Amino acid sequence: MQYAILCYHDEKVTCAWSKEHDEAVMAKLGAVMDKHKQKLGPVARLLPTTAATTLRKDREPALVIDGPFAETKEQLLGFYIIDCATLEDALDFARELGAVNPGGAYEIRPVDVLFDSAGAP
Amino acid sequence: MNQHDWIGTVIAAARPKAMAALLRYFGDLDAAEEAFQEACLRALNAWPKNGPPRDAAAWLIMVSRNAGIDSVRKQSRMTPLPSDDLISDLSDTEAAEVERLDDAGYRDDILRLLFVCCHPDLPSTQQIALALRIVSGLKVSQIARAFLVSEAAMEQRITRAKSKIAGAHVPFDAPGAVERTERLATVAAMIYLVFNEGYTTNVAEQGAKAPLCEEAIRLSRLLLSLFPAEPEIMGLTALILLQHARSAARFDADGIVVLLEDQDRTKWDRRMIAEGLALVDKSLRHQRPGSYQVQAAVAALHARAPSFAETDWAQIDSLYGILERMQPSPVVTLNRAVAVAKSRGAAEALLMIEPLEDKLNGYFYFHGARGAFLMELGRSEEARIAFDRAIALANTPAEAAHIRNQIDRLAP
Numbered sequence: 001m002q003y004a005i006l007c008y009h010d011e012k013v014t015c016a017w018s019k020e021h022d023e024a025v026m027a028k029l030g031a032v033m034d035k036h037k038q039k040l041g042p043v044a045r046l047l048p049t050t051a052a053t054t055l056r057k058d059r060e061p062a063l064v065i066d067g068p069f070a071e072t073k074e075q076l077l078g079f080y081i082i083d084c085a086t087l088e089d090a091l092d093f094a095r096e097l098g099a100v101n102p103g104g105a106y107e108i109r110p111v112d113v114l115f116d117s118a119g120a121p
Numbered sequence: 122m123n124q125h126d127w128i129g130t131v132i133a134a135a136r137p138k139a140m141a142a143l144l145r146y147f148g149d150l151d152a153a154e155e156a157f158q159e160a161c162l163r164a165l166n167a168w169p170k171n172g173p174p175r176d177a178a179a180w181l182i183m184v185s186r187n188a189g190i191d192s193v194r195k196q197s198r199m200t201p202l203p204s205d206d207l208i209s210d211l212s213d214t215e216a217a218e219v220e221r222l223d224d225a226g227y228r229d230d231i232l233r234l235l236f237v238c239c240h241p242d243l244p245s246t247q248q249i250a251l252a253l254r255i256v257s258g259l260k261v262s263q264i265a266r267a268f269l270v271s272e273a274a275m276e277q278r279i280t281r282a283k284s285k286i287a288g289a290h291v292p293f294d295a296p297g298a299v300e301r302t303e304r305l306a307t308v309a310a311m312i313y314l315v316f317n318e319g320y321t322t323n324v325a326e327q328g329a330k331a332p333l334c335e336e337a338i339r340l341s342r343l344l345l346s347l348f349p350a351e352p353e354i355m356g357l358t359a360l361i362l363l364q365h366a367r368s369a370a371r372f373d374a375d376g377i378v379v380l381l382e383d384q385d386r387t388k389w390d391r392r393m394i395a396e397g398l399a400l401v402d403k404s405l406r407h408q409r410p411g412s413y414q415v416q417a418a419v420a421a422l423h424a425r426a427p428s429f430a431e432t433d434w435a436q437i438d439s440l441y442g443i444l445e446r447m448q449p450s451p452v453v454t455l456n457r458a459v460a461v462a463k464s465r466g467a468a469e470a471l472l473m474i475e476p477l478e479d480k481l482n483g484y485f486y487f488h489g490a491r492g493a494f495l496m497e498l499g500r501s502e503e504a505r506i507a508f509d510r511a512i513a514l515a516n517t518p519a520e521a522a523h524i525r526n527q528i529d530r531l532a533p
Contacts, residue, residue: 012134015339021126047392050345050358051399066403067349087402110399112392 002041006076011048033115043115044081052109055091057098064091069107077104081111128168132161135178136258137343141230142182145293147189150237150255150283156189157181163188228347229295235344236304237291239311247282249315249333254279257336266329267319305348309357309413312340316361323517324376327368334365345400352404356414359400363420366393378519382429394424415444434463451480459490467497485514489524501532 017025026045033040049068056063080097084090087108094106136157143153160181174180238252246268253259253267265275296304319333341358348354370388373379401421404414419440426432441457455474462470471494474487481487492507508528515521 010134013130015342016130016134021130047396047399048342050342050349051396051403053403064406065350066355067346087399087406110395112395 015048042081045112045114047110047112049109052107053087053091055094055098055106055108057095057101057105058103060102062095062098068109069105071105074104081114128165128173131168131173131177132164132181133258135181137231137234137256138178138227139181139185140255141227141234142178143185143189144234144237145230146182146186148293150286152189153185154255155192156185159188159192160185229301231343231347232296232301232304232308233291233293235308235311235340237286237289239307240286240289240291241307242285242289243282245311245314246318247278248311249318250275250279251282251286252311252315252340253333253336256340259332259336263332267333269326269329305344305351305354308344309341309354312337312344313357313361313413315340316364320364324372324378327372331368334361334368337361338365350407352407352409353411353413355400355404356411356417359397359404359417360413360420362393362397362400363417363424366390366397366424377522378517380523381423386428389424397421398424410443410447412444412447415440415447419444432463434460438464451477452484452486455481455484455487455490458494462490462494462497467494470494471498483514485511485516485520488514489520489527492524493527496527496531499532504531 014022033043052068054065054067054069056065080093082090082093084093090108094108098106139160140153140157143157144150147153147156163184164177164181168174234256235252238255239248243251250264250268253264254261261276261279262272264279265272268275270278315333316337319330319335319337321327321330338358338361341354341361345351345354345358366389367381367384369390370384370386371379379385397417398421401414401417404417419437422433422437422440437460438457441453441460445453445457454477458470458473461473471491474481474491474494477487488507488511492504492511495501495504495507505528508524508531511524512521515524
């Protein structure tokens with residue numbers, strides 16, 4: 001069985017970390033990841049929610065909203081990672097997905113670092 | 122991270138919201154600050170035992186209020202309120218409070234807190250100092266170090282600023298739409314001032330001033346989280362992230378300023394750049410350009426360019442053209458001319474800056490740029506005169522050294 005581990009924390013706190021503290025945390029996490037690298041899939045650290053955009057696809061046409069997905073009635077069902085030159089390209093991909101699967105929303109959040117399965121950035 | 126560190130981080134993260142609520146509650150900065158300090162002391166005592174509360178801001182607000190009321194009652198010799206043990210164990214009272222504590226509900230409070238710090242009667246240095254003390258919670262000694270003044274002098278400056286604000290009577294009712302937009306613009310300008318104060322041209326000061334840049338980023342993100350659909354706040358956040366991303370490349374091993382064209386781009390902070398670029402993309406979708414967005418777009422083109430030579434100068438030229446129309450200024454035109462020299466040639470650039478001579482005659486960059494254009498056109502003698510003038514006007518030895526390097530490249 002494969003498991004996705006989703007990380008939650010108060011970003012006001014994590015953004016208040018000093019650079020040194022942030023690096024120390026990442027180094028410790030890196031060591032744990034390294035230990036389990038045989039079994040580990042890709043790992044992503046995301047940029048702050050202020051950099052996010054949300055596509056509401058429960059209406060026609062889908063609506064683009066600034067900011068993260070903030071509803072609590074809906075649950076996280078899955079995610080995609082795609083390499084795009086611009087936000088517009090990422091939104092086009094999300095719209096294309098939404099057209100064949102309306103309802104709910106996509107949060108489009110830029111990725112900070114993406115580690116491959118071997119734990120390397 | 123030891124215990125005091127994690128508590129410090131949690132308090133720092135909760136501070137703007139808590140101080141904003143307390144300012145509304147007490148109607149006075151000093152009272153709000155005193156009550157908050159008291160609550161922080163109690164947090165240092167209670168949190169290691171009970172663990173951090175679910176909502177640190179809510180906890181701090183309630184304990185502060187309690188402490189504030191407590192001290193008022195003590196002064197008037199009335200019976201003190203029950204101790205804050207009641208709320209420090211996360212009772213139901215907190216849950217009800219938390220409901221009302223979502224950021225959106227506190228948007229105008231936080232905006233007001235930021236806004237009182239940039240009252241137009243305050244000179245810009247006092248605005249910055251006050252925001253760093255009140256909103257960010259930096260220690261007076263840290264702020265003093267960043268401004269290169271003594272702690273006592275800074276303490277006095279902050280006290281003076283606070284008393285000026287107390288007399289200014291900023292209204293406490295919710296602002297209307299127009300007033301909110303005006304406040305937002307004033308606060309954005311103050312945040313950019315904080316950043317620029319930290320963005321030093323001197324390596325010796327970089328360590329002391331770096332916290333200012335980091336606080337500016339935090340304040341800007343805070344403002345953006347409250348006003349997520351404001352393209353200019355996206356632009357401002359992007360602009361300071363993209364500029365700060367270059368900080369590790371801005372000085373060489375000897376502490377000499379390294380110009381953009383010579384910077385080692387592998388030292389640029391990729392995370393800040395990614396965030397800045399994402400925000401520029403977000404802002405562009407709104408098609409409501411403003412000066413922060415345009416400046417951020419220029420910074421984004423530099424960030425995207427693999428090297429100085431491969432920079433999209435034509436695009437930078439047109440962005441500065443837009444900025445010139447938005448806020449006409451000889452310095453903007455001079456910046457545009459530098460891009461024009463790269464995209465359309467030095468002759469056109471030289472033509473463009475000729476009318477600026479009167480206004481920028483005492484400006485180092487004007488003569489430096491003019492000398493570079495003349496040098497490119499092979500007019501060595503005139504270039505030498507311009508360069509000499511630039512050296513006479515240089516603000517730092519590094520600037521002068523850069524011009525001397527150019528002179529060395531002139532044909533004999």
